[in-house]
Amino acid sequence: MAYETHTADEHSHDDHDHKPHGWRRWVYATNHKDIGTMYLIFACVMFFIGGFMAMIIRAELFQPGLQLVEPQFFNSMTTMHALLMIFGAVMPAWTGLANWMIPMQVGAPDMALPRLNNFSFWILPFAFTLLLSTLFVPGGAPAGGWTLYPPLSLQAGDGLPMAIFAIHLMGASSILGSINVVVTIMNMRAPGVGLLNMPLFCWSWLITAYLLIATMPVLAGAVTMLLTDHFFGTSFFSASGGGDPVMFQHIFWFFGHPEVYILILPAFGIISEIVPTFSRKPLFGYDAMVYATAAIAFLSFIVWAHHMFTVNMPLAGQLFFTLSTMLISIPTGVKVFNWTATMWKGSLSFEPPMLFALSFLFLFTIGGFSGLMLAIVPADFQYHDTYFVVAHFHYVLVPGAIFAIMAGVYYWLPKWSGKMYDQKLATWHFWLSAIFVNVLFFPQHFLGLAGMPRRIPDYSVQFADWNMVSSIGAFGFGLSQLLLPYIIWKCIKSGSKADARSWEGAHGLEWELSSPPPYHSWDPPPSREIVARGVQH
Amino acid sequence: MSFHMKNAYARRGLQAAAISLFALLASVAHADWGGLNMTEGVSVLSKEIYGLHMEIFYWCVAIGVVVFGAMIYSLVKFRKSQGAKADTTLVHSTRVEIIWTIIPILILVAMAIPTARGLIMIEDMEGATLDIKVTGYQWKWEYEYLGHNVSFFSTLKRDSNEARALGSGIDPKTVPHYLLDVDNPLVIPSGTKIRFLLTAQDVIHAWWVPAFGMKKDAVPGYLAPIWVQVDADKVGTYRGQCAELCGQDHGFMPIVVEVKSPADYDTWLRAKQAEQKLAGEPSATAALSTTVAVATPAAVAQ
Numbered sequence: 071m072a073y074e075t076h077t078a079d080e081h082s083h084d085d086h087d088h089k090p091h092g093w094r095r096w097v098y099a100t101n102h103k104d105i106g107t108m109y110l111i112f113a114c115v116m117f118f119i120g121g122f123m124a125m126i127i128r129a130e131l132f133q134p135g136l137q138l139v140e141p142q143f144f145n146s147m148t149t150m151h152a153l154l155m156i157f158g159a160v161m162p163a164w165t166g167l168a169n170w171m172i173p174m175q176v177g178a179p180d181m182a183l184p185r186l187n188n189f190s191f192w193i194l195p196f197a198f199t200l201l202l203s204t205l206f207v208p209g210g211a212p213a214g215g216w217t218l219y220p221p222l223s224l225q226a227g228d229g230l231p232m233a234i235f236a237i238h239l240m241g242a243s244s245i246l247g248s249i250n251v252v253v254t255i256m257n258m259r260a261p262g263v264g265l266l267n268m269p270l271f272c273w274s275w276l277i278t279a280y281l282l283i284a285t286m287p288v289l290a291g292a293v294t295m296l297l298t299d300h301f302f303g304t305s306f307f308s309a310s311g312g313g314d315p316v317m318f319q320h321i322f323w324f325f326g327h328p329e330v331y332i333l334i335l336p337a338f339g340i341i342s343e344i345v346p347t348f349s350r351k352p353l354f355g356y357d358a359m360v361y362a363t364a365a366i367a368f369l370s371f372i373v374w375a376h377h378m379f380t381v382n383m384p385l386a387g388q389l390f391f392t393l394s395t396m397l398i399s400i401p402t403g404v405k406v407f408n409w410t411a412t413m414w415k416g417s418l419s420f421e422p423p424m425l426f427a428l429s430f431l432f433l434f435t436i437g438g439f440s441g442l443m444l445a446i447v448p449a450d451f452q453y454h455d456t457y458f459v460v461a462h463f464h465y466v467l468v469p470g471a472i473f474a475i476m477a478g479v480y481y482w483l484p485k486w487s488g489k490m491y492d493q494k495l496a497t498w499h500f501w502l503s504a505i506f507v508n509v510l511f512f513p514q515h516f517l518g519l520a521g522m523p524r525r526i527p528d529y530s531v532q533f534a535d536w537n538m539v540s541s542i543g544a545f546g547f548g549l550s551q552l553l554l555p556y557i558i559w560k561c562i563k564s565g566s567k568a569d570a571r572s573w574e575g576a577h578g579l580e581w582e583l584s585s586p587p588p589y590h591s592w593d594p595p596p597s598r599e600i601v602a603r604g605v606q607h
Numbered sequence: 608m609s610f611h612m613k614n615a616y617a618r619r620g621l622q623a624a625a626i627s628l629f630a631l632l633a634s635v636a637h638a639d640w641g642g643l644n645m646t647e648g649v650s651v652l653s654k655e656i657y658g659l660h661m662e663i664f665y666w667c668v669a670i671g672v673v674v675f676g677a678m679i680y681s682l683v684k685f686r687k688s689q690g691a692k693a694d695t696t697l698v699h700s701t702r703v704e705i706i707w708t709i710i711p712i713l714i715l716v717a718m719a720i721p722t723a724r725g726l727i728m729i730e731d732m733e734g735a736t737l738d739i740k741v742t743g744y745q746w747k748w749e750y751e752y753l754g755h756n757v758s759f760f761s762t763l764k765r766d767s768n769e770a771r772a773l774g775s776g777i778d779p780k781t782v783p784h785y786l787l788d789v790d791n792p793l794v795i796p797s798g799t800k801i802r803f804l805l806t807a808q809d810v811i812h813a814w815w816v817p818a819f820g821m822k823k824d825a826v827p828g829y830l831a832p833i834w835v836q837v838d839a840d841k842v843g844t845y846r847g848q849c850a851e852l853c854g855q856d857h858g859f860m861p862i863v864v865e866v867k868s869p870a871d872y873d874t875w876l877r878a879k880q881a882e883q884k885l886a887g888e889p890s891a892t893a894a895l896s897t898t899v900a901v902a903t904p905a906a907v908a909q
Contacts, residue, residue, distance in 0.1 A: 134779040134786075136771055142855040215852050221827060222810040222854060309828020315811055316826060349685075350693040358704045380813060380824045380850075382831035385730045392722060396715050400708060406674060407707045413681040417693040431678060439667040446718065448652075448725035449660045451822045452645055455813060455850040519645040521817040523850050526858030528771055530786045531779055532642060 089589065097192070100184035101589065102169045103486070105191050109166030110479070112194055114555060116158030117472075119202070121548055123151040128510075128544035131537050136528050144527035145213035146205070152216035153233075156333065157240045158198055160467070163475045164336040165190075165247050168275045170486065172251060174580040175269045177260025177601060179593035182253040190247040197239035204229030215525060217326070218293065220307040220318050224300050231301070234293045241286040248279035260579075260592060262601035266360070269578055269606065270353065273360050274339025277367045281328045281335070284371075289325040292318060316381045323374035331370040334466060335363060337434075337474030338405060341427050343578065344481050345409050348424035349416030350575035355408040356606050362401035362408075369398045379450045388447050395445035399438065406435055421573065422496035426477035429469055429504045437465030440515065455525075458518025464511045469504070476503075476554065483558065484572035488586040489565030491557050499557065502550035510543030579604035646817050649841035649866070652834075653820025655725050663718055670714070729821070732832050735802035737795070743805070743812030743825040743849065746856035750793050753804075757879045763859050764788035771859060787846040792863035794879075796872035798839030805831045810854060816847030816862055824851055837866045 090098055099105050126147050130138045139147070169187065173180050181187050204211040209227010212218070223230065255276045259268065295318070298304040305311020307318045346353045353359065375383060375391040383391075409431055418424070440462035444453055453459060476499075484490050513536035518524075522533045529537065568585045582600050583591060596604065647657040685691040742749040744760075751758035767786050770777035779785040795801055805814050805825040814833075815822035821833045847862040867875060 135775070135777075136773040138773075140773055140855070141858065145852070145855060145857075213855075219811060219852070222852065225810065225854065309826075314829070316824075316829075350687070351695055352698045354697065355699050355704055357699070380822055381826070382823060382829070385726065388726055388730075389723060392726070393719060396719065399715070400711050403711050404704065404708060410674065410677050410681065411697070411703070413678070413685065415691075415694040415697050416681070416685050417687040417691045418682065418685050419687045428678075428682070432675065435671070435674060439671065442667060443660070443663050446659060446663055446722050448656050448722060448729055449663065451729070452653075452656055452660065452817065452820060454822060455815075516643045520642040521646070521847075523815075523848050523858070525852040526848075528779075528786065528858055530784070536642070 099188055099191075100180075102173050102181045102184070102187065102591075103587070103589075105181075105187050106166045106169035106171075107486075108191050109162045109169060109194075112191075113159050113163035113166060113475075116154050116162070116198065118551070120151050120154035120159055121551065123147045123154070124544060125548050127151065128541040130527055131529070132541040133538065134529055134531050134534050139527070141527045142210065142213055145215075145525065146211040148525055149212050149214065149216050150201075150205070153201065153212075154198075155467075156216065156329070157237075158194075158201075160333050160471050160475070161240075161244060162194060164275075164278070164333075165244075167271075167336065167340070167475070167478050167482075168247075168251055171482065171580060172254055172272055172275060173258070174583060174587060174591045175272055175578055175604075176255060176258060177263050177579055177592045177596045177604075178254060178258035179590040179595075181250050182258055183250045186246050187250055190243045190250065193239050193243040197236045197243070200232050200239070201236035204232050207232065217322060218296065218318075219322075220296060220299065220315050223296060224307075231297060234297050237293050238290055241290050244282050245286050248282040251275050251279040252283075260595035260601055262596075262598050263579070263605055266357065267605040269339075270342035270356070270359055270363075271336070271339035274335045274337075274342070274363055277363055278332050278335045281332050281367055281370065285325045285328040285332075288321060289329075292321040292325065295321070316378070319378050319381060320375070323377045324371075326377060327374040328367075328370045330463075330466075331366060333471050335367070337430070337471050338363060340474045340478040340481070341409060341430055344423045344427040344477055345412050345431075347481075347573050347575045347577070348419050348421060348427070349413045350418075351412060351416040352577075352606065353408070354411035354414075355404075358404060359408055362404045365401040366398060369394065369401070373398060376445060376450075379447050380454050392445055392447040396442065399442050399445075402438060406431065406438075417575075419574075421480075422493055422500055423477045423481035423573075425497065425500040425504075426473045426480065429500070430473050430477065433469030433473070433504075433507070434466055437462055437470055440465065453518060455523055456518035457514040457522045457524055460524050461511050461514035461518060464514070468511065469507050473503070473507075479554075479558075481573070482580070483561060484565075484568035485580055485583075485585050485587065487562050487565065488568055488584075489561050490568045490572065491561035491565050495553065495557050495560075499550060499553040502553070503547060506543050506546035506550055508543070510540055510547050513537075513540045513543075577604065648818045648820045649837050649843075649845065650819045650821075651836045651838070652729060653818060655728060656820045659721055659725050662721060666714060666718060729833075732802055732834055735800045735834055737799060737801045738804060739793070739795070739801060740804045740806070740830075741814050741825065743807035743809075743814070743853065743860075745809050745854050746849075746860040748793075748814070748860065748862060752876070755876060755880065757876065757883055759791045759879075759883075761789045761791045761793060761863070763856075763861060764790055768859070784846065786859065787848070787861045787863065789861060789863045792844070792865045794865045794867060794872060794875050795835075795837070796869040797837045797842050797866045799869065800834055800836045802832055802834050805833065811851050812849050812853045812860075813851035814847070814862060815850040816845050816864055818845040818847075819864075822850050842866050842868055842871075 095104065096108060130144055169181065207228040209229050211229050212226050212233045214223035214226065255272055295306040299306050305313040307313050307315045342353055342359060373391060373395045375387060376395040379388060444450055444462055480496055517533055517536050520533065522529055570584050571581045572585055579596060582596065582604050645657055645660055647654055738753040740751040740753055747760050747762040749760050766782050767788055769775060770779055770782045771786065805823055806829060807825040807827040809827060812825040813822055814825055819835045821835060823831050823833045843866055845864045849857055849860045
C-alpha cells in the first residue's frame with residue numbers, strides 16, 4: 071500500500087507518526103475517531119439550533135394570542151425544527167457513534183472506506199448551510215411542514231429548491247455512510263468476531279444501514295418530483311394534470327416510516343450495551359434481540375400508510391395498515407422485556423449512562439403505548455394531526471433517541487478522551503432533563519385528546535393551561551441541555567484519568583483498548599484471547 | 608463515600624419519578640376530567656370511537672403496570688449498593704421468549720376485533736338522507752347543500768380575527784369562542800345520517816369536529832366522503848378546526864356546526880333558500896362537476 075508521492079504534511083498510510091495537524095487533520099480526516107468526533111460536534115450544534123427554534127415555538131404557544139412571530143414564520147420554525155433535529159442532530163449523532171465505535175467493537179483498525187467517510191461527513195456542513203440560508207431568502211424557509219406535502223409545499227418561495235437540494239445532499243451523505251458501515255461490519259471483523267456474537271450496537275447499525283440504503287433514494291425521488299412539478303411542468307401531484315397529491319404522501323411515508331426506525335434502532339443498540347454493563351450481567355436473549363431488531367426493520371416497510379389514515383384510503387388498505395402497525399409492538403415489546411430481564415437478578419448501579427438508559431426504558435415505552443393507540447384506525451380519526459401525535463413522536467424521539475445518544479456519550483466519553491467527567495454534574499443534567507422532558511411533553515397528550523390541532527401558532531382559550539405548562543417544561547429542558555457541552559468541555563480540560571475498562575461491568579472489545587485508544591484502533595487485530603473476552607458471552 | 612449517596616439519591620429519585628408518572632397515567636382514566644381525555648361526542652361514531660380509545664388505553668395501562676412493575680422491582684431489589692450479586696447464568700430462555708411473544712399477540716387480536724368492527728361501521732356510507740359538499744379554501748370553508756340550492760362561505764368571525772393579529776393588544780379571553788367562531792355556521796338536523804363530501808380548492812385541508820368523531824382530508828381535485836349522525840337529543844353548537852397544515856392561517860379557519868331538531872332545520876333551510884334566491888346566488892349543484900375524480904371507498908354490503 072505504498073503511495074507514489076506524498077508530501078511531508080500529508081498523512082502517510084504506513085507511517086503512524088506523520089498524521090496531519092492543524093486544520094488539515096480535520097478537513098482531510100480519514101481516521102474514524104476524528105470523523106466520529108466531527109459528526110458528534112456537528113450534531114450537537116444542530117441540536118442547539120433546532121432546539122432554539124423549538125424555544126421560539128413554545129414561547130409563542132406560551133399563551134393564547136400571537137405575541138412574538140407571524141404565523142408564516144411560525145410554520146417555518148416548525149418545519150425547520152423538525153428537519154434540523156431529524157437530519158442534522160439525530161442522524162449525524164448516530165453516524166458519529168457508529169464511526170467511533172464500530173471499528174473498535176469488531177476489532178478493525180478503521181472503517182473500510184476512510185476517504186468515503188470523510189466525504190460523507192463534509193457534505194453535511196454544506197447541506198445545512200444551504201438549508202439554514204433559506205431563512206434569509208425571499209419567501210423564507212419552507213413552511214409546509216418537514217413532510218413537505220404538496221400542493222402546500224409548492225407555494226414556497228426561493229427556499230424550496232434550496233431545501234430540496236439540501237435534502238439530496240443529506241441523503242447522499244447517509245447512503246455513503248451506510249455503505250461504509252455495511253462493508254466494515256461484513257468484511258473487517260477480526261477473527262473470532264462472528265455476526266452472532268458481535269455487540270448489539272453493531273447489529274443495530276448494520277440493520278439501520280440497510281434501511282438507509284433502501285429508503286433514502288425514495289425520499290430523493292419524492293422531492294425531485296416536487297422539484298419538477300414546481301419548475302418543469304410535470305403534474306405528479308396535481309389533479310388538474312392527472313396526478314394526485316396523495317401519491318406524494320405514499321412515496322414520502324414509504325421513506326418516512328423506515329426513517330423513524332432509522333432514528334431509533336441505533337438507540338436500541340446503545341441501550342443493549344449500557345444496561346448489561348450496569349447490571350453486571352450479560353444481555354438477556356441476545357439472539358432474540360437480533361431477530362426482534364430485524365423483524366422491526368422488515369415490518370417498518372409495510373406500515374407507512376398509518377401516517378395517512380385520513381386521506382380516504384379504501385377499507386382494505388386501512389385494515390391492512392392498522393393490523394401491520396399493531397404488529398410492530400410485538401418485537402418492540404420483546405426488546406423491552408429482554409432489557410428488563412437483563413436487570414432482573416443483576417447487580418445494578420446508577421451512573422449517568424445507566425440513568426439515561428433507564429429513563430429511556432420507561433419513557434420510550436410510554437411513547438410506544440401512544441403509538442399503539444395511534445395505530446387503531448377509528449381512534450386515529452380523533453388523534454390524527456393533533457398534539458397527541460406530537461406527544462407520541464416526541465416521547466420516542468427525545469427521551470427515546472436523544473436520551474440514548476446522551477447515554478452513549480456519557481458511556482463512551484471516558485474511552486474517547488481518556489478522562490472521567492464530573493458524574494455529579496452529569497447526574498444533575500440527567501434529573502433536570504428527565505423531569506422537564508415530561509413537563510414539556512406529557513401535557514401534550516391531554517391537548518391532543520382535548521382537540522388541539524398541530525402546527526397552529528395560536529389556539530382557543532380552553533387549551534391555555536396545558537400549553538403554559540408545556541412551555542415551561544420546554545424552557546427548563548432547553549436550558550438544562552447547556553450542561554452537556556459544559557460537562558464535555560470540563561472533562562477534556564480537567565477530568566481525572568480514566569481506565570481502559572472505564573466502567574466496572576463493561577465488556578466489549580472497545581474496553582480492551584487503552585483510554586484514549588491508539589490512532590489505528592486494532593492494528594494488528596486482537597488476539598483470539600482478547601476477542602473471547604470482548605464478544606457477547 | 609459519595610458513590611453510595613449518589614446511588615441512593617438516584618434510586619429514590621427514579622422511583623419517585625416512575626411512580627408519579629404511572630400515577631399520572633392512571634389518573635387520566637377519568638372521562639373529560641378538566642380537559643384530560645377525548646370527548647365522548649354526540650354522534651354514533653364519536654361514541655364508538657371513544658369506547659375503542661378507552662379500551663385500548665386500559666390495555667396499555669394494564670401492560671404498563673406489569674412492565675413498569677417489573678422494572679421498578681428490579682431497580683429496588685437488585686441494587687449493588689444493597690449487596691445484590693448478579694446471577695450471570697440468567698442469559699437466555701427460549702420458553703420465556705415464546706411466552707412473551709404469544710401473550711402480546713393474543714392481546715393484539717383482542718384489540719383488532721373491535722377495531723375492525725368500528726372501521727366497517729365508519730366506511731358504511733349507505734342510507735344518508737342529506738349530502739353536504741364541503742370545500743376547503745385558504746383560509747375558509749364553503750358549504751353546499753346538494754340538491755337544495757343553498758351554499759355559503761364560513762369564515763373566522765371578525766372579533767377573533769382582529770384579536771389574533773400579532774400585537775393586537777386584545778386579550779383572547781375577552782373574545783367569546785376565540786378562534787372557534789364563524790360568521791355563517793353550518794346547520795344540520797339531529798338524528799339524521801348526513802354524508803359530507805370533502806374537497807378543496809387549493810391545498811390539502813382537513814375537516815374535523817371532535818364532537819362528531821370524524822376527520823378526513825379535503826384534497827384538491829378529489830372528493831372524500833364521511834358520514835355523521837348526531838344523536839336526536841343532542842341539539843346544540845359544536846366546534847372544530849382545520850386539521851391539515853394549509854398555510855399561514857391554518858389555525859384560523861374554524862368549523863362551527865349548529866345542530867337543530869329536524870323541524871327547526873327545515874325552517875332554517877327554507878329561509879336560507881329564500882334568502883339565497885333573492886340574492887341570486889348560483890345553484891350549489893351546478894358546482895358538482897363530473898370531471899372531478901370521485902374517490903369513495905366501496906361501501907361494504909351489509
